[in-house]
Amino acid sequence: MSRKQTSEQPKIQIKNVYKIFGPDPQAALERAKQGASKTELLEESGHxxxxxxxSLDMPAGETFVVMGLSGSGKSTLIRHINRLIEPTAGQILVDGDDVLQLDEQQLLDLRRRRMSMVFQRFALLPHKSVIDNVAYGLTVQGVERAEARERAVKQIELVGLAGFENQFPRQLSGGMQQRVGLARALATDAEILLMDEAFSALDPLIRTDMQDQLRELQATLHKTIVFITHDLDEALRLGDHIAILKDGELRQVGSPEEILLHPADDYVERFVRDVNRGRVVTVGSIVEHIPTLRLPELDPQKASAQLDQADGDTLLILDDDSRPVGAISRRFLEANAGRSASWWQDSSNLDEVHTVTRDSVIDEMLPYVSGSDTPAVVVDDEGQLVGVVTRSGAIDALAKVPEPEPGEPAGEQQERASA
Ligand SMILES: Nc1ncnc2c1ncn2[C@@H]1O[C@H](COP(=O)(O)OP(=O)(O)O)[C@@H](O)[C@H]1O
Ligand SMILES: [Mg+2]
Structure with missing residues (x-):
């Protein structure tokens, strides 16, 4: 397993954290470190x-998903972040502060101001109206009532519940109640949102709506969100990074694509096997190289030489800023061999290329390559060439899960492939 190293300090760092439940966690910890399995420990001493x-680094401004089946340790993990649970061993840092070293006042501050939680069962106050529920965290912080309500109204609007301010939770559907839960969490302006199975109790369609809403909000708010789920589709839709837990152990952490394309082990592979990769894998991660020539240098001889040298069928023509302006195939070369120099210099005579940005998913670019031998051209935000995606490249990425190469961390493989 490998992680991208960034120079920026992670918002949240989990370092070698163990949590063992039972009468003598320290003794059990020794056994666990010696390699005793979860089952063994339970059988021999009831721990x-x-x-x-x-160990996990959660970057600022990301949605970091922790995924695993029931009992895999997700809730235990997230509760360490606001110290609802103390670790048996290890460290938890938030903005570089060791959470375990905080005194009572600092801990209160951490829970009230620096992070807020969204619960699975909404946990709204039944006798308070929507607006009072949303304002609640602010009043606890000591914000004056009128201001708290004013700020609450804004959050209610943000989650699409304007007009429902004076309703009570029981008058709302589950989806709406969870929007209130979300508004309440957002109201305090905390930089960190902890969401433990926040959408798991909702019906599928409403759940998808909530996922969309969270993505939309996150696109402007850039919170650091720790999102817990047992649902792989949800993890893939929401996560910038996903950590997969099994029996309390971390099996893999990576971007959705890294996990789909390079599962770290059999367990993860079985987990992701049936996923529709077309909706997740971005074209930037499967780009291939293509021979290129700049338009001012273009003539049939150079084009032909370039194709021969690269042993390719298609040559991409770029302008002086590395933006693709057209393509040339061998067939095209032969058909137009007798054209004038000025004809070759006019990019409108060339075969058209379809460009897609590197963060488009495969499903979005498939229509361009499915009936064509010309690859789709992948460009960055400036429109400059990144590479191409061919029909066969796209189909490979959709169809198969490549075996992880022994001894080679998946993340590095990934980076090389997209370099
Ligand atoms: N307070 C507790 N006492 C004893 N065992 C616990 C306690 N909380 C969690 N566990 C155990 O720890 C493991 C992880 O639980 P949990 O973090 O709740 O998993 P998840 O949230 O992924 O379903 C499970 O085996 C669970 O039974
Ligand atoms: Mg749980």
Whole structure:
């Protein structure tokens, strides 16, 4: 397993955290470190491993998903972040501060101002109206009532519930109640949102709506969100990074594509096998090289030489800023061999290329390559060439899960492939 190293300090760092439940966690910890399995520990001394030697860096402004089946340790993990649970061993840092070293006042501050939680069962106050529920965290902080309500109204609007301010939770559907939960969490302006299975109790369609809403909000708010789910589709839709837990252990952490394209082990592979990759894998991660020539240098001889040298069928023509302006195939070369120099210099005579940005998913570019031998051209935000995606490249990425190469971390493989 490998992670991209960034120079920026992660918002949240989990360092070698163990949590063992039972009468003598320290003794059990020694056994766990010696390699005793979760089952063994439970059988020999009645201790349960909640999480085992977990280390994770969660970057600021990302949605970081922790995924795993029931009992895999997700809730245990997230509760360490606001110290609802104390680790048996290890460290938790928020903005570089060791959460375990905080005194009572600092801890209160951490829970009230620096992070807020969204719960699975909404946990709204039943006798308070929507607006009072949303304003609640602010009043607890000591914000004056009128201001708290004013700020609450803004959040209610943001989650699409304008007009429902004076309703009570029981008058709202589950989806609407969870929007209130979300508005309440957003109201305090905390930089970190902790969401433990926040959408799991909702019906599928409403759940998808909520995922869309969260993505939309996140696109402007850039919170650091720790989102817990047992649902792979949800993880893939929401996560910038996903950590996969099994029996309290971290099996893999990576971007959705890294996990789909390079599952770290059999367990992850089985987990992701049936996923529709076309909706997740971005074209930027499967680009291939293509021979290029700049328009001012273009003539049939150079084009032909370039194709021969690259042993390719298609040559991409770029302008002086590395933006693709057209393509040339061998057939095209032969058909137009007798044209004048000025004809070759006019990019409108060339075969048209379809460009897609590197963060488009495969499903979006498939229509351009499905009936064509010309690859789709992948460009960055400035319109400059990144590479191409061919029909066969796209189909490969959709169809198969490549075997992880022994000894080669998936993340590095990924980076090389997209370099
Ligand atoms: N307070 C507790 N006491 C004893 N065992 C616990 C406690 N909380 C969690 N566990 C155990 O720790 C493991 C992880 O639980 P949990 O973090 O709730 O998993 P998840 O949220 O992924 O469903 C499970 O085996 C669970 O039974
Ligand atoms: Mg849980």
């Amino acid at each position: 349960t491993i909640g999480i085992r030697d977990i």
